[in-house]
Amino acid sequence: MALIIEMTGPGGPDVLRARDTVAGDPGPDEVRIRQTAIGVNFVDIYFRSGLYSPPSLPAVLGLEGAGIVDAIGNGVTNLKPGDRIAYAGMPLGGYAEVRLIPQSRLIKLPDTVSDRVAASTLLRGLTAYMLLHEVRSVRPGEWVLVHAAAGGVGQLVTRWAKRLGANVIGTVGSEGKIAVAKAAGADEVLLHTSENWASDVRRISGNKGVHLAIDGIGGPVFMETLKTVRPFGILGSIGQPAGAVPPVRLEDLGNIAVMRPSIIAAVNNPEFYQRGSKALLAALEHGLSSPIGAQYALRDAAKAQADLEAGKTTGSVILTT
Incomplete structure (x- = not known):
């Protein structure tokens, strides 16, 4: 028997229930894995709350994990029992001790990357890769604004952007998170709850604005973030825990681009998934760190x-078996 956590219907955290089940044998091109660590992401909360709909109910949430290959089905040629692997993306099913998953979703892990780091980093790391290499190819000296810079995605984006030579302005929701964002490498850290944070971003970036703004907050913060982007810059909206993004008239954008990049859609592209995972x-x-904030x-x-939903965590959040 293996433990799973099922979502019985949309709602609060109380709709998640523990249950013992049998994973079964892998089918063609399928692998059974025994997980050691599982990533918890805000997208899981979107599924649980009903913002996104799971394919069916009850559902096992979770889009990221790491562990060991337990058994392989017919047609699996690049993996064998005992291999250390990680994965990110659909199908759902990560909140489980043992699960079945298509072989195409699995990435072999090098000895130098632990299960815990892989499980807490792959989805966030691919998000950072997408933002800094695909949404915009960030160059040395450019300015990047990172909201929620003390969170799991925020810290990874900040660390990777600094490795690319960018200047990073981070924002956080409370004084206690400022030190965390600075430790991740942010050059300046502001409170996005303060009245003048948007004008401060423009001032810090030489009164021109940032080349790339990454908004994982949404709500009224989104409209203020538009004011921080320089002409021919881009705003990437990747989340909305503060509420839905307000409507924007195209003619009001001027020379600013806005994108709603989806990491779920991106990792469903095999070329992106392999390219981004390798990078x-x-x-x-080679030194990119990804601190685990809570286990x-x-x-x-x-x-x-x-x-995670209440903002009580910093860094990444994982479950262990």
């Missing part, structure tokens, strides 16, 4: 989500 693992092997037992997935 991320290489960066991790919970798999059985405590509801608490992990509640703490």
